Amino acid sequence: MTVYFIGAGPGDPDLITVKGQRLIRTCPVIIYAGSLVPEAVLEGHQAVQVTNSASLHLEQIIDLMKSAHAQGQDVARVHSGDPSLYGAIGEQIRCLRDLQIPFEIIPGVTATAACAALLGTELTLPDVSQTVILTRYADKTDMPDGESLGELARHRATMAIHLGVSNLGRIVAELTPHYGTDCPIAVVHRASWPDQDWVTGTLADIEEKVRVKGFRRTALILVGRVLGNDVFSESSLYQAGHAHLFRP
Incomplete structure (x- = not known):
């Protein structure tokens, strides 16, 4: 018996992995995060x-897993996106380890990847940014030391900010001193879902654009000069004069 933490992807049922889909179709017990995972998955x-599991607390979820374990039934524990990112699986894994219940993590497509695809952009461009920071806005839970938005923004790397659209004004205020008012930013609502929507702009005008759209939750913020940037060097990988193991 195994509990499989499955990343269902950002919303589009076609974006789940083949392995994740196979497990969902074969496991006798399914526990899914219904607030973020569409039933079509x-x-x-x-x-x-x-x-x-949307209305359940941790102990109730673990009780379901314990019951399945007692009956020798595999469990498909289905989370949105990739379960290792803001999936709250760490606390479940800790309980399973204490109970000596086997588990496995099945990766999934992240919301960040879905947003980049929707915007038609590469998040790492030569000369522009070679680093992507995935973070969230400190609202109900404080951030660890050294991980405040302002401290991360000092790197001026491409940044994906989860759970922050309701605090967009504060986010813009923290980012602007480091990125500049003309820095591109995008706010994507429910990427890959049938009702997906988005808006692009700069740190100077994004607040008004989001206000018009009415985005208040379930949105991801991407900021960085890779967005809409066509001025960058070509990578060495495909340059004709660059030799490597597969192209002497």
């Missing part, structure tokens, strides 16, 4: 028990 399942 579960299509084709043959589970005898399917539970939406």
